[in-house]
Amino acid sequence: MLTEKVHIAVPTAFFEDESLNIQGTISHIRDLYKQGVKSVLVSGSTGEQHSLSLQEKIEIINGLELEEELISNMEIIFGVASIRQKQAEELADKIRHTKISGIMLGYPPYVIPTQEEALVYTKTIINLSNKPTILYNNPKRTGFDLSEKSIIQLSKLDLVVGIKDAGNKGKVERIKKELHNNNLYFYAGGEVDLEERVSHGYNRLSSIAGNVSPTEISEWFEKIHMKQKVSTQESEKVANIMEQVYQGNAIVNLKQIINRKGIPIGICRSPIGNI
Structure with a gap:
């Protein structure tokens, strides 16, 4: 089980040659x-x-496994997705034999599998990883939209603990009415329109802005989720954080801020950040 309400989606560090x-x-x-x-x-x-x-993903996992304090004391979730199912399977099998806490299972970009193909893909990878799984539905980036029927069917699997970006208000409400698993968590991807999404039933956060201000973002989300009043001062602080992160390209902004702290997160891989 993944117990934390908020996780930080961390950027990957690259050297100047993009390695x-x-x-x-x-x-x-x-x-x-x-x-x-x-x-x-x-x-x-x-x-x-x-x-x-x-191979790069496997190298990151190998590096994490050497960090005994981190991997023993944090919930480390690893993103699993590939345009080829065979490669996602190999990554899932690698993760199975580690202390990684869970996986976020994304869908292949561009190829647009059918719902039936996506179900086979999902079940195969979950069985291989044998880890708590957050399904990641991101049609804007992949072109594929996991249907309400598919989400409800997958929620019956013991290892499926949540879904990130399930869809709009109507879709989330319809899924919740049909759910057999009342413990399925709904993760908001990032902080944009977070209050609205929480009002629609999202109850966990996959945070982007938390990379630069983790305490402030976590406390803000907790207050929204618990329907507590957010002070003017807190709102202004969060608005400032959001402007720093989301005005322009968020990943480019994050890396600039993290680099300024003296942490070598480096550059993005072009075309991102090539201006």
Whole structure:
């Protein structure tokens, strides 16, 4: 089970030649851990997952496994997705034999599988990883939209604990009415329109802005979720954080802010950040 209400979707570090910088990635996770962050998503929703080769993802996992304090004391969730199911299967099997806490299972971009094909893909990878799983539905980026029927069917699997970006208000409400698993968590991807999404039934957060202000973002989300009053001062602070992160390209902004702290998160892989 994944117990943390908020996890931080961390960017992947790259050197100036765009090659993978595993220690830079781990340095950022270690800094978040020192700030009290209890859960991170690696190789996930910062838009870099599909730029990573299978071998690079395995190298990141190997690096994480050497960080005994982090992997023993944090919920580390690893993003699993590939345009080829065989590669996703190999990654899932690798994760099965690690202390990684769970996976976020994304769908292949561009190829647009049928719902039936997506169900086979999902069940195969979950069985291989044998880890608590958050389904990641992101039609804007992948072109594929996991249907209400498919989500409800997959929610019956013991290892499926949540879904990220299930859909609009109507879709979420209809799914909740039909759910057999009342413990299925609904994760909001990022902080944009967060209050509205919480009002529609989202009850967990896959945070982007938490990379730079984890305490402020977590406390803000908790108040929204618990329907507590957010003070004017807190609202202004969060608005400032949001402007820093989301004005322009969020991943480029994050890396600039993290680099300024002296943590070598590096650059993005072009065309992102090539201006």
